[in-house]
Amino acid sequence: MGGEVLIVGGGFVGLHSAYRLHELGYRVRVYAGDLSRAASWGNAGIIHQGSITAVPEVMGLLKLIRLTLRRDSYVSIRPSFALREIGPKGWLTRYVSEVRSGRIAVKARVLQRLLLESRSLWLDVIRREGIDAELNESGSIEVFASRENFEHESEFRSRESRELGYRVRVLDGDECREMEPLLSEHVVGGLYYPDDLWINPQRTVYSFADALRRRGVEVIEGFVDSVGIEDGRAYALTRNGRERPEVLLVCAGAWTRKVLRSAGLDVPVVAGRGYLAVTEPSERRLARPVICADQRVIVGQTRAGEFRLSSYFELASPEAPPDNAKFERMRRWALPVLPVLKGLGFRITWVGSRPCTPDGLPVVGKIRGTENLYVAAGHCRLGATLSAATGKIVAEMIEGKEPEVLRDLSPERFA
Numbered sequence: 001m002g003g004e005v006l007i008v009g010g011g012f013v014g015l016h017s018a019y020r021l022h023e024l025g026y027r028v029r030v031y032a033g034d035l036s037r038a039a040s041w042g043n044a045g046i047i048h049q050g051s052i053t054a055v056p057e058v059m060g061l062l063k064l065i066r067l068t069l070r071r072d073s074y075v076s077i078r079p080s081f082a083l084r085e086i087g088p089k090g091w092l093t094r095y096v097s098e099v100r101s102g103r104i105a106v107k108a109r110v111l112q113r114l115l116l117e118s119r120s121l122w123l124d125v126i127r128r129e130g131i132d133a134e135l136n137e138s139g140s141i142e143v144f145a146s147r148e149n150f151e152h153e154s155e156f157r158s159r160e161s162r163e164l165g166y167r168v169r170v171l172d173g174d175e176c177r178e179m180e181p182l183l184s185e186h187v188v189g190g191l192y193y194p195d196d197l198w199i200n201p202q203r204t205v206y207s208f209a210d211a212l213r214r215r216g217v218e219v220i221e222g223f224v225d226s227v228g229i230e231d232g233r234a235y236a237l238t239r240n241g242r243e244r245p246e247v248l249l250v251c252a253g254a255w256t257r258k259v260l261r262s263a264g265l266d267v268p269v270v271a272g273r274g275y276l277a278v279t280e281p282s283e284r285r286l287a288r289p290v291i292c293a294d295q296r297v298i299v300g301q302t303r304a305g306e307f308r309l310s311s312y313f314e315l316a317s318p319e320a321p322p323d324n325a326k327f328e329r330m331r332r333w334a335l336p337v338l339p340v341l342k343g344l345g346f347r348i349t350w351v352g353s354r355p356c357t358p359d360g361l362p363v364v365g366k367i368r369g370t371e372n373l374y375v376a377a378g379h380c381r382l383g384a385t386l387s388a389a390t391g392k393i394v395a396e397m398i399e400g401k402e403p404e405v406l407r408d409l410s411p412e413r414f415a
C-alpha cells in the first residue's frame with residue numbers, strides 16, 4: 001500500500017513498528033525521543049516465553065498492598081502517584097476493579113499468543129538486519145533460595161505451561177548449579193525456560209535504529225512537542241513545524257498518556273518504574289540470565305562481562321528522581337544466590353519506566369473519531385518481548401486488516 005507514517009517514540013515498540021511498516025512500503029519517520037531514557041534501553045533483556053499472567057492478576061490488590069507496606073520490598077507506590085490516581089477515573093481505581101474482573105484466562109491467552117510469535121520475529125529481525133544484540137539463545141533460569149516460593153512457583157508454572165503451551169523444566173538445587181556453576185549452595189531449586197532469549201537491550205536499541213536508517217527509515221533522536229486533531233485528522237508539532245502525516249502512531253511508552261493528552265485524549269498508561277545497575281566486567285561468566293526469584297532481581301551478563309542487575313516495580317512519575325539506596329539493595333538481594341557480584345563496582349545506575357495499563361494488557365489500536373491516529377503502548381514488564389509481535393500487528397492494522405487479537409487490545413476499552 002504505502003504512504004507516510006510518523007511514529008512518536010523509538011523504543012522497541014516504535015522500532016519494530018517502523019521495521020514492519022517500511023517492509024510494507026511505507027515511508028516512515030520516527031521521532032525517537034531520548035533513547036537512553038527508554039525502557040527499551042535499560043530493561044533486563046529477556047525475550048520471555050512464560051510470564052503470561054497479567055500484572056493485576058500476579059499482584060492482586062491484597063498482595064499489592066502487602067508488598068507496598070513491607071520495608072525492603074520490590075514493589076512500591078509513591079504517595080504523589082497514589083493521590084493522583086485514586087479518583088473515580090484514576091489508574092489505581094481501574095486497577096482494583098480489574099483485579100476483581102476474573103479475566104485471567106482470557107488475558108493469558110492473548111499474551112501467550114503474542115509471546116509465542118515474538119520469539120521468531122525477534123530472531124528474524126536480528127539475523128536479517130545483522131543487529132548487534134549480543135543474542136544469547138541458552139534460555140533463562142529462575143532460581144529460589146526459599147523452598148516455599150520454589151514449591152509454589154514450580155507447581156503454578158508447570159500447570160500453566162501445560163495449559164498454554166510453553167516449555168519449562170523444574171530443577172533441583174544441584175541441577176541448577178550444574179547448569180550455572182556461579183550459583184551458590186543456597187539455591188534449593190529452579191525453573192529453566194529453554195526457549196527464552198536474552199539480548200543486551202542498550203546495544204540492541206541503537207543497533208536496531210541504525211539498521212532502520214540503513215534501510216531508509218528516518219530515525220530522529222528528538223521529541224514531538226505535541227499532537228493535535230483537526231477535522232478528524234491528527235497532526236504533530238515538531239521542530240519541522242506542523243507535520244500532517246497520513247498516519248500518526250504514538251508508541252511513547254510511559255509517556256504515551258502525556259503525548260495523547262495534548263490532543264485531549266486520556267489513555268491510562270502509567271510508569272511502573274524499574275532500576276538497573278551495571279557492574280564493572282568480571283571474567284567469571286553466566287551461561288544465561290538468572291532470575292533471583294525470591295526478590296525478583298534479574299541478572300544478565302553482557303559480552304564484555306558486565307553484570308546487569310534489574311528489579312523493582314515502583315508506581316511513580318517517570319520524571320521522579322530515583323531512590324539511590326535501591327541500587328545497592330538489588331545486589332544485597334541477589335548476593336545469597338550469586339556471590340560473584342560481591343565487590344564489583346557499579347558503572348551505570350539507571351531508572352526507567354515500564355508502560356503499564358490498569359488491566360495489564362497492551363493498548364494497540366486506532367483512536368476512535370480520528371482518521372489517522374493510532375496508539376501502541378502499555379506492554380508493562382513484557383514489552384521487550386511483545387514489541388516484535390506488536391510491530392507486526394500494527395503494520396497489519398495500518399494496512400487495513402483487522403488481526404483478531406486487536407479486539408482485546410483496543411483503546412476503546414478505556415473510554
Ligand SMILES: Cc1cc2nc3c(=O)[nH]c(=O)nc-3n(C[C@H](O)[C@H](O)[C@H](O)COP(=O)(O)OP(=O)(O)OC[C@H]3O[C@@H](n4cnc5c(N)ncnc54)[C@H](O)[C@@H]3O)c2cc1C
Nearest residue numbers: 009011013033034039040044046224253274382383384385
Ligand atoms: C528494569 C526493567 C526491566 C525489564 N525487563 C524486561 C524483560 O526482561 N523482558 C521484557 O520483555 N520486558 C522487560 N521490561 C519492559 C520493557 O522494557 C518495556 O515494556 C518496553 O521497553 C516498552 O517499550 P516501548 O517502546 O513501549 O517504550 P520505551 O522503550 O519506553 O520507549 C518510549 C520512547 O518514547 C520516547 N518519547 C516519549 N515522549 C516522546 C515525544 N514527545 N516525542 C518523541 N518520543 C517520545 C521516549 O524518549 C522513549 O524513547 C523491563 C522494563 C524495565 C524498566
